[in-house]
Amino acid sequence: MSDPDKxxxxxxxxxxxxxxxxxxxxxxxxxxxxxxxxxxEIIRQRIDNLHLYAHSNGQGVDELIxxxxxxxxxxxxxxxxxxxxxxxxxxxxxxxxxIHFEDYSNYHMTLRFMAGAMGVPFLPTVSGLGTDIIRxxxxxxxxxxxxxxLPREKLLVIDNPFRRQDDDPPKVVLLPAINPxxxxxxxxxxxxxxxxxxxxxxxxxxxxxxxxxxxxxxCEELVEExxxxxxxxxxxxxxFQVDAVVLxxxxxxxxxxxxxYDYDPEYLNRYRQLxxxxxxxxxxxxxxxxxxxxxxxxxxxxxxxxxxxxxAVKPQGYAAGLDRR
Amino acid sequence: MDYTLREMMAVxxxxxxxxxxxxxxxxxxxxxxxxxxxxxxxxxxxxFFETGAIDSRLEEIPLAVADSRxxxxxxxxxxxxxxxxxxxxxxxxxxxxxxLGAAQIDPYGNLNSTVIGDxxxxxxxxxxxxxxxxxxxxxxxxxxxxRQVKGRFVEKLDYLTSPGYLDGRDxxxxxxxxxxGPELVVTDKAVFRFDEKTKRMYLAGYYPxxxxxxxxxxxxxxxxxxxAVPIPAPTGKELLILREKCDPQGLIR
Numbered sequence: 001m002s003d004p005d006k007x008x009x010x011x012x013x014x015x016x017x018x019x020x021x022x023x024x025x026x027x028x029x030x031x032x033x034x035x036x037x038x039x040x041e042i043i044r045q046r047i048d049n050l051h052l053y054a055h056s057n058g059q060g061v062d063e064l065i066x067x068x069x070x071x072x073x074x075x076x077x078x079x080x081x082x083x084x085x086x087x088x089x090x091x092x093x094x095x096x097x098x099i100h101f102e103d104y105s106n107y108h109m110t111l112r113f114m115a116g117a118m119g120v121p122f123l124p125t126v127s128g129l130g131t132d133i134i135r136x137x138x139x140x141x142x143x144x145x146x147x148x149x150l151p152r153e154k155l156l157v158i159d160n161p162f163r164r165q166d167d168d169p170p171k172v173v174l175l176p177a178i179n180p181x182x183x184x185x186x187x188x189x190x191x192x193x194x195x196x197x198x199x200x201x202x203x204x205x206x207x208x209x210x211x212x213x214x215x216x217x218x219c220e221e222l223v224e225e226x227x228x229x230x231x232x233x234x235x236x237x238x239x240f241q242v243d244a245v246v247l248x249x250x251x252x253x254x255x256x257x258x259x260x261y262d263y264d265p266e267y268l269n270r271y272r273q274l275x276x277x278x279x280x281x282x283x284x285x286x287x288x289x290x291x292x293x294x295x296x297x298x299x300x301x302x303x304x305x306x307x308x309x310x311x312a313v314k315p316q317g318y319a320a321g322l323d324r325r
Numbered sequence: 326m327d328y329t330l331r332e333m334m335a336v337x338x339x340x341x342x343x344x345x346x347x348x349x350x351x352x353x354x355x356x357x358x359x360x361x362x363x364x365x366x367x368x369x370x371x372x373f374f375e376t377g378a379i380d381s382r383l384e385e386i387p388l389a390v391a392d393s394r395x396x397x398x399x400x401x402x403x404x405x406x407x408x409x410x411x412x413x414x415x416x417x418x419x420x421x422x423x424x425l426g427a428a429q430i431d432p433y434g435n436l437n438s439t440v441i442g443d444x445x446x447x448x449x450x451x452x453x454x455x456x457x458x459x460x461x462x463x464x465x466x467x468x469x470x471x472r473q474v475k476g477r478f479v480e481k482l483d484y485l486t487s488p489g490y491l492d493g494r495d496x497x498x499x500x501x502x503x504x505x506g507p508e509l510v511v512t513d514k515a516v517f518r519f520d521e522k523t524k525r526m527y528l529a530g531y532y533p534x535x536x537x538x539x540x541x542x543x544x545x546x547x548x549x550x551x552x553a554v555p556i557p558a559p560t561g562k563e564l565l566i567l568r569e570k571c572d573p574q575g576l577i578r
Binding site: 028029030031032033055056058075076077078079080081082083085086087090091094095097103104105106107108110111114125126127128129130131132133136138167169170171172200201202203204205206207256258259262263312315316317318320321323324325 | 352353375376377378384385387388389390391392393394395396397398402403404405406409413415439444445446447448449450451452453454455456457458459462463484485486487488491496497500501502503574576
């Protein structure tokens with residue numbers, strides 16, 4: 001039995017699966033393998049009221065928030081490494097009360113995706129006992145009550161039911177599962193059927209993918225299913241988990257894609273400058289996002305010289321010697 | 326040899342890392358310290374990132390823990406789930422030294438990297454925990470980097486993101502956490518440690534050319550400074566390692 005070809009354009013994939021009010025998670029981490037082509041397409045299609053689940057998804061989350069697509073976010077870390085120790089539009093949105101937000105830790109969020117992926121209602125950890133992550137809740141009781149898809153509790157602390165010995169943990173924190181409507185990943189390789197191969201760190205991509213009702217995968221390279229099956233140990237996700245495959249070279253740009261290209265320091269530095277002010281941020285969106293029709297055009301706008309500078313070299317997998325000031 | 330205060334901080338922290346330890350490191354100066362330790366005092370230490378990279382060959386300094394530079398020539402490229410499990414694991418977690426930073430610290434080494442002001446409507450929002458709360462909850466000991474400026478060393482945090490000794494003494498045990506907690510706070514002026522019994526912070530040392538008042542006026546809580554000793558400046562060899570081996574592009578210092 002053969003599966004349908006899942007290949008489509010980014011505009012089709014976003015239009016088909018991502019609706020206003022959608023619960024969304026994106027793959028990658030801070031400045032690596034964010035599905036930026038998808039993020040920019042969501043912004044262009046002006047899809048709003050998104051509920052985002054994020055561990056440390058720096059650049060993509062910041063641009064979605066800045067463009068007004070996000071109503072609420074559950075997040076562990078809003079930062080883009082040295083380029084923005086605190087994500088700029090995220091910071092502004094929180095300080096001005098524009099979004100609902102709730103804080104967790106990275107492991108908390110990972111466990112929540114994992115619980116969603118496993119089909120259990122929660123997973124336990126000892127992380128966070130005694131902290132304000134346990135005590136202070138960001139979403140108001142009214143907001144939680146009105147959002148029927150959210151658990152009533154941010155998390156719960158219970159006695160360890162299996163405790164016997166003194167050095168067994170006396171308490172555990174229970175983290176509720178997440179099941180996003182859609183997860184979007186950008187990866188190095190996928191087949192037209194949807195089998196996925198990620199090189200380098202997988203972050204929490206696999207848990208996020210498995211937790212979601214729908215999965216969009218964009219890839220640097222579309223390869224034959226047989227090519228991926230020759231060395232199946234390197235594959236992360238089976239084809240039946242994927243709903244849409246988008247061939248999207250430089251799909252993580254301006255964030256990095258290990259083995260393919262580095263992050264673009266010039267773009268990220270410029271973004272930091274422009275994002276600091278509402279007017280200049282609007283100029284940024286007008287030029288780099290709304291001003292282009294698709295990601296290929298953004299790549300043409302930054303130009304082949306810049307893309308050449310960030311091209312990854314072997315064996316390092318990044319642009320060795322790149323000027324990153 | 327002239328040096329910057331950030332170089333001093335990196336060297337002071339690097340000297341504390343023991344050979345064979347698993348070093349959890351974050352971004353910025355903590356990476357510089359971990360890289361320096363490998364060249365100075367702890368050649369068999371392992372640098373380990375929350376993103377899942379273990380024992381990376383760091384030919385260039387990463388600008389984030391997800392930088393592709395951490396993925397090169399590792400023992401293993403995993404993900405967040407394995408990285409945090411390694412630290413929560415009772416056998417491996419106690420071998421990890423975590424290096425953290427924060428916006429605020431209190432007398433018991435608890436950290437705030439979330440907000441200044443009210444949580445709901447803060448004056449200043451920071452990145453949030455990331456993996457910091459997890460590391461601080463799990464591992465055997467931590468080293469903390471702070472800037473020595475007014476408003477950072479406070480009696481009460483605006484938000485407790487990452488646990489130190491909580492309310493002191495056996496606070497961690499009472500909360501259900503494992504032993505562990507901060508061993509050392511490294512700033513741009515001084516070094517602090519924690520009393521063995523009370524777990525309260527005291528001034529352990531100060532840098533060359535720094536007057537005691539410069540330190541005390543930035544600390545908003547009662548601080549024992551009677552045990553403070555001068556900390557030696559970085560040696561020429563240490564500085565060469567930082568500049569030539571760790572960060573030749575000068576991205577961090």
